[in-house]
Amino acid sequence: MKKAFKLIVALGLVVSLCVSGVAALMPDSTISGPTPASFAQPSGGMPSEVVQTKTLLRPRPLQHLALTDELAEFAAESFDDFLAVAVDQLVARNTVFTVQFNCTYAEYAYIFDETDNIFNDFYSYDLPYTLSDLDYMKRQLKEFTLYGEWNEEYLLVTFVVGYWTTKEQEDYVDETVDLILEDLDVYAASQYEKIKKVHDYIIAHVEYDNDYLRYTAYDALHDGLAVCQGYALLTYRMLIELNVPVRYISGLTEYNDPTSRHGWNIVKIGSVWYNFDATWDDGSNSVKYFLKSNRSFPEHYREDEFLTDAFNDAHPMSLTDYSSSKDYTFVYELSLPFSSVELEVGDSFDFVPSITPSDATDDDLSISQTDTTIVSLGGGISGGVIVTALAPGETVVTAKATDGSGATVSCNVRVYDVQPLHDWGEGPVTALRERGVVPPDLLVGAQEAITRAQFTALMVQIYEYAKGVYTLQDPSPFTDIADNKYALEIEKAYELGLANGVGDNLFSPNGTLTREQCAKLVGTIAGIINETPVESDIELPYGDVDAIQSWALVYVRYALEYGLMNGMGVDFAPSATLTREQALVIAERMIEKYSW
Numbered sequence: 001m002k003k004a005f006k007l008i009v010a011l012g013l014v015v016s017l018c019v020s021g022v023a024a025l026m027p028d029s030t031i032s033g034p035t036p037a038s039f040a041q042p043s044g045g046m047p048s049e050v051v052q053t054k055t056l057l058r059p060r061p062l063q064h065l066a067l068t069d070e071l072a073e074f075a076a077e078s079f080d081d082f083l084a085v086a087v088d089q090l091v092a093r094n095t096v097f098t099v100q101f102n103c104t105y106a107e108y109a110y111i112f113d114e115t116d117n118i119f120n121d122f123y124s125y126d127l128p129y130t131l132s133d134l135d136y137m138k139r140q141l142k143e144f145t146l147y148g149e150w151n152e153e154y155l156l157v158t159f160v161v162g163y164w165t166t167k168e169q170e171d172y173v174d175e176t177v178d179l180i181l182e183d184l185d186v187y188a189a190s191q192y193e194k195i196k197k198v199h200d201y202i203i204a205h206v207e208y209d210n211d212y213l214r215y216t217a218y219d220a221l222h223d224g225l226a227v228c229q230g231y232a233l234l235t236y237r238m239l240i241e242l243n244v245p246v247r248y249i250s251g252l253t254e255y256n257d258p259t260s261r262h263g264w265n266i267v268k269i270g271s272v273w274y275n276f277d278a279t280w281d282d283g284s285n286s287v288k289y290f291l292k293s294n295r296s297f298p299e300h301y302r303e304d305e306f307l308t309d310a311f312n313d314a315h316p317m318s319l320t321d322y323s324s325s326k327d328y329t330f331v332y333e334l335s336l337p338f339s340s341v342e343l344e345v346g347d348s349f350d351f352v353p354s355i356t357p358s359d360a361t362d363d364d365l366s367i368s369q370t371d372t373t374i375v376s377l378g379g380g381i382s383g384g385v386i387v388t389a390l391a392p393g394e395t396v397v398t399a400k401a402t403d404g405s406g407a408t409v410s411c412n413v414r415v416y417d418v419q420p421l422h423d424w425g426e427g428p429v430t431a432l433r434e435r436g437v438v439p440p441d442l443l444v445g446a447q448e449a450i451t452r453a454q455f456t457a458l459m460v461q462i463y464e465y466a467k468g469v470y471t472l473q474d475p476s477p478f479t480d481i482a483d484n485k486y487a488l489e490i491e492k493a494y495e496l497g498l499a500n501g502v503g504d505n506l507f508s509p510n511g512t513l514t515r516e517q518c519a520k521l522v523g524t525i526a527g528i529i530n531e532t533p534v535e536s537d538i539e540l541p542y543g544d545v546d547a548i549q550s551w552a553l554v555y556v557r558y559a560l561e562y563g564l565m566n567g568m569g570v571d572f573a574p575s576a577t578l579t580r581e582q583a584l585v586i587a588e589r590m591i592e593k594y595s596w
Helices: 079-091 106-112 119-126 167-184 191-207 216-223 228-241 279-282 310-312 425-436 453-467 487-496 515-530 552-562 580-594
Strands: 014-016 038-040 051-056 074-076 096-102 141-150 152-165 247-254 261-269 272-276 290-292 334-335 341-346 348-351 354-357 365-369 373-380 384-388 395-401 408-416
Touching: 051 580, 074 079, 074 261, 074 310, 079 096, 079 119, 079 152, 119 334, 152 279, 167 191, 167 216, 191 228, 191 279, 191 290, 216 228, 228 247, 228 261, 228 279, 261 279, 290 310, 334 395, 341 348, 341 384, 365 373, 373 395, 373 552, 384 408, 425 580, 453 487, 453 515, 453 580, 515 552, 515 580
Parallel strands: 051 141, 074 096, 341 408
Antiparallel strands: 014 038, 096 152, 141 152, 247 261, 261 272, 272 290, 334 354, 348 384, 365 395, 373 384, 395 408
């Protein structure tokens, strides 16, 4: 409610929500529930609270509640899935829909108890692809009714929902907010500057709706008119987009006077929250209600939900007004020089994110991981932690700024448990590992067959060890490598002429490698790095020379002459599958032989 218009004008207009199809979902034996509520057009500057009701119907026989039954538009596999499916429909502004899932008694009792907990679960469900959650979603609803049928196994819930806006209108809000913030150029600004820019934009572009007909952020943006709820919702949407912690607060402007309902915001700077009323600042064309403590924010009486110990603990209010002279510099970005790390059990690395800007007021970080059995996080390092590999597996280590900016950075960590090597492989593989050339996953299952992708990655690492990092110029024609972890190495190998595909624009990254194919690749990379032709006419001593294909003979001779590959007993075994251990030994021999 705008302070300049405290005189309440009673409106006689009544808007009724008519929902068809609900009666068809109720069998003759149902207990009669309330009809979809009508809502009176609010008097004053803010609509009435959303009408939230829940009604249980007598269940039909089990066969009528199968997940394949036509009654259920959507099937959920769990309670969390039930919330997700329902919220998707709320965001889509679906007015009547049904969701069904295999439900425990505890879940059924929770959903249809006498509290508003289930409604709050819907409002607070976090959707990473939308801003329509928590405070914003709740203020978009006129009515929210749940009709439930439960037969001790399945729960069928019919949702009847009334909205203040359509999906198309919310899409307009999304697009327009993005354009405005881009034009304001505040994404890299300080927290105070972001809040002040949003405040100034709103009071410059929105006028108070004296007819009390416009309540939404859409109205404020599209028509340039809104009551206090529209002001506060637009504030919420714009600041959420800028990663500024913000809440929508509802209450009264006159103590115990229900006709004086009003909405405003609180915003967080540093570790405390401040009051923010864009509506009243617009009415007075000032900053009288901008970033104020409770003591300096008269005629704003919060509703009970914003006065609980839990809410106050989560939103500690500043004891003083905010002054721009004590501007707080937030963390804008956290970054790492790597996005993934591969370790052997027992190894460790320093996880130390870079902070932008470097002069952030609060540079403390909260560092966590998704699986505490895979790595440990240790102290003793400034600005980060020491990550130590404990057991094979994968986990994600994440750093988050504690100043409320929302800045985060993550690193995927994969841990390998190296398996024992043969006596002939121990020395060369150890030497190769000390050079930092070995992809860690080649040490797992050392006696297993190496794939074409793995061997290609090993050859590229040898090339870059000898010649320096190679920058890819153009993509390869291969259509089957996009999901392979060594896709970049395969692209580089193709461009360098180290490896070719198998035809039809395929590389077959998971295919195995024979020993004669390995000989060709070894000769090719040696020739490219040394810039010499691959030539040899040495006589081969193997008993299975006739089994070596003609195209491979020169490469097998070259590998033998330069000590890169030996036989297996009296034979070369050209068609035998190359193991990971054999590949690593060959790689070390090449580096040692040519002094790369």
